[in-house]
Amino acid sequence: MIVVNVVGKYHTLCDKTSLNNSSLLCFVDDDYFCLCDANDIAQCFSNYRKFDQCNLCLVGGQCIKGEIDTPSDYLCLCPPCYFGSTCQHNTKLFSYTLDTLISSDLVSPSLSKQRLFLSIYIIVPTVLFIYGIISNLFSFVTFRRARTRQNGTGYYLYTSAIFSQLSLFCLLTKTVHIIINIRGFSIDSIVNIVLCKLLSFLLSSSTRISYWLIIFVAIERMYLVLFAVKRWLNQPKIAKRIILFIIILTCASHVHELIKYVIIDDPKYTVNGNCSVDYIE
Numbered sequence: 001m002i003v004v005n006v007v008g009k010y011h012t013l014c015d016k017t018s019l020n021n022s023s024l025l026c027f028v029d030d031d032y033f034c035l036c037d038a039n040d041i042a043q044c045f046s047n048y049r050k051f052d053q054c055n056l057c058l059v060g061g062q063c064i065k066g067e068i069d070t071p072s073d074y075l076c077l078c079p080p081c082y083f084g085s086t087c088q089h090n091t092k093l094f095s096y097t098l099d100t101l102i103s104s105d106l107v108s109p110s111l112s113k114q115r116l117f118l119s120i121y122i123i124v125p126t127v128l129f130i131y132g133i134i135s136n137l138f139s140f141v142t143f144r145r146a147r148t149r150q151n152g153t154g155y156y157l158y159t160s161a162i163f164s165q166l167s168l169f170c171l172l173t174k175t176v177h178i179i180i181n182i183r184g185f186s187i188d189s190i191v192n193i194v195l196c197k198l199l200s201f202l203l204s205s206s207t208r209i210s211y212w213l214i215i216f217v218a219i220e221r222m223y224l225v226l227f228a229v230k231r232w233l234n235q236p237k238i239a240k241r242i243i244l245f246i247i248i249l250t251c252a253s254h255v256h257e258l259i260k261y262v263i264i265d266d267p268k269y270t271v272n273g274n275c276s277v278d279y280i281e
Helices: 007-014 097-108 111-143 152-182 189-228 236-253 256-260
Strands: 026-028 032-036 042-046 063-066 074-077
Touching: 007 032, 007 042, 111 152, 152 189, 152 236, 189 236, 189 256
Parallel strands: none
Antiparallel strands: 026 032, 032 042, 063 074
16 A cells, blocks of 8 residues: 555556556555556545544554444554553553453353353352351461460461451452443442452452461471571561561552552443443553
8 A cells, every 4th residue: 555646646556557556456645545446447435534543542552443333343453562452451560450351251242151251250259258258267266366376477377367358358349340340230430440449459469468478477487497496586576567567568569559540431341331441551
């Protein structure tokens, strides 16, 4: 495809006997889009570029419009490391949000596939949540006793049971929130943005806090193996300070989710164009 500005050359460009472009199939300029037919004649149509333009793509993605009267008929050519119907997801951080993982399955063209994954994404978090209640409740009751918290390990496991159950609750709630949005159920905009930010923040923070607490259980045990006589690290007061430090530092490292996460309206997800996904600039 080439750009021409001289009207008189339109038919000449399609002429296969011409020495310029014998294999030219089409060309475009500021006013016309022309196709070369079988008789080497230029068939030209008015070229209104504004009809092909749209601004639905994020992060500088190129938006290509399809049917003018269909809002959801468009295509986004996303920059590297971005994907999604509006370039709303990215892999720059080598990680994925929960929305990224499950949204594509829930908007599949196949109705049977939608129902299958909808059932999976409801049943699996629910089963994990119920199992977590039983397991973490036993841990909570066990390490709530004073005798089990005479060293740091007891405090780590006691606190870990609380944050583990919190993370499972956030996982279930976040999944339900995503499903509700994708299925097109109405949610107040303020409530929606609060849930979008808060659930993502709590899910990320509580999960990593639980991981760090288990890590310090292993560190304390290794400390006792290497320094059997010393008892500094496994003192309850030291464990309490470490737990407080872990909570503050982990929450601070995820505070960007409360700031950068926004609601993206995507007409490709639902009929009413009211699906919410997480997006980080």
